[in-house]
Amino acid sequence: MSSRMRRPETVKLDISRGDWLLVKKYLTAGEQRQIFKHMLSYTNDKERYQSLEYGPSLVAGYLLDWSIEDADGKAVTIRDQPYESVLAAIDMLDTQSFQEIRTAIEAHASAMEQSLVAEKNDPNGEPVSSATSPSRRRSAGGMRTSPISPSTSTIS
Amino acid sequence: MRWGYHQAATLRDWTIEKSAGGYALSAQVVNADTFRVSQRPLTFVAPVQGGSWRFPITTLQMTGVSLSATLGPKESV
Numbered sequence: 101m102s103s104r105m106r107r108p109e110t111v112k113l114d115i116s117r118g119d120w121l122l123v124k125k126y127l128t129a130g131e132q133r134q135i136f137k138h139m140l141s142y143t144n145d146k147e148r149y150q151s152l153e154y155g156p157s158l159v160a161g162y163l164l165d166w167s168i169e170d171a172d173g174k175a176v177t178i179r180d181q182p183y184e185s186v187l188a189a190i191d192m193l194d195t196q197s198f199q200e201i202r203t204a205i206e207a208h209a210s211a212m213e214q215s216l217v218a219e220k221n222d223p224n225g226e227p228v229s230s231a232t233s234p235s236r237r238r239s240a241g242g243m244r245t246s247p248i249s250p251s252t253s254t255i256s
Numbered sequence: 257m258r259w260g261y262h263q264a265a266t267l268r269d270w271t272i273e274k275s276a277g278g279y280a281l282s283a284q285v286v287n288a289d290t291f292r293v294s295q296r297p298l299t300f301v302a303p304v305q306g307g308s309w310r311f312p313i314t315t316l317q318m319t320g321v322s323l324s325a326t327l328g329p330k331e332s333v
Contacts, residue, residue, distance in 0.1 A: 107260065108261050109260070110261065164261050177306070180258075180301050180308050
């Protein structure tokens with residue numbers, strides 16, 4: 101039986117100017133819901149999603165630590181800080197830096213999603229045939245498919 | 257107290273004393289996530305000015321709201 105809960109792994113992402121981000125490798129179902137939960141606002145008892153909040157919410161949902169410094173060269177500490185403090189720090193970034201960080205995290209999320217799809221197919225990289233599909237007879241000189249390789253990432 | 261980057265428990269009134277095997281932690285549990293507390297390895301994170309101190313938890317006992325643990329050497333940043 102396979103496990104459906106993952107250990108909390110991290111990945112280090114390098115960005116420009118020698119800076120780095122430490123992010124969660126995967127989000128749990130609860131963490132994904134938190135991202136959307138922080139986009140919710142309520143107006144006259146109606147639930148509304150603030151699409152403008154998606155970017156900061158996504159970044160704060162993945163981000164664990166970084167090397168960002170303030171204008172005085174002092175480290176901006178976000179490690180082990182509450183979500184709201186991380187969000188406040190993200191909001192203080194200049195616009196280009198925020199976009200760069202958001203792009204890096206979105207690329208990471210996309211890569212991890214693809215690796216999950218590949219893993220779901222088969223841990224060995226071979227597509228798993230459906231239980232209902234008939235087995236095919238091999239013919240001489242038949243085409244061989246190459247195995248699907250999950251994307252790799254640097255684990256810190 | 258953390259399992260990886262997940263918050264496993266919030267502690268208060270904590271004290272750390274040097275002991276033969278490393279450090280002994282005593283604390284009161286404010287709240288705890290049952291699943292995360294059951295996972296290993298756990299880390300004790302003590303907020304200090306400018307950052308935090310992190311110690312690996314080698315043994316853990318929780319009785320009601322009382323927690324006692326032995327800690328390994330402080331992790332370098």
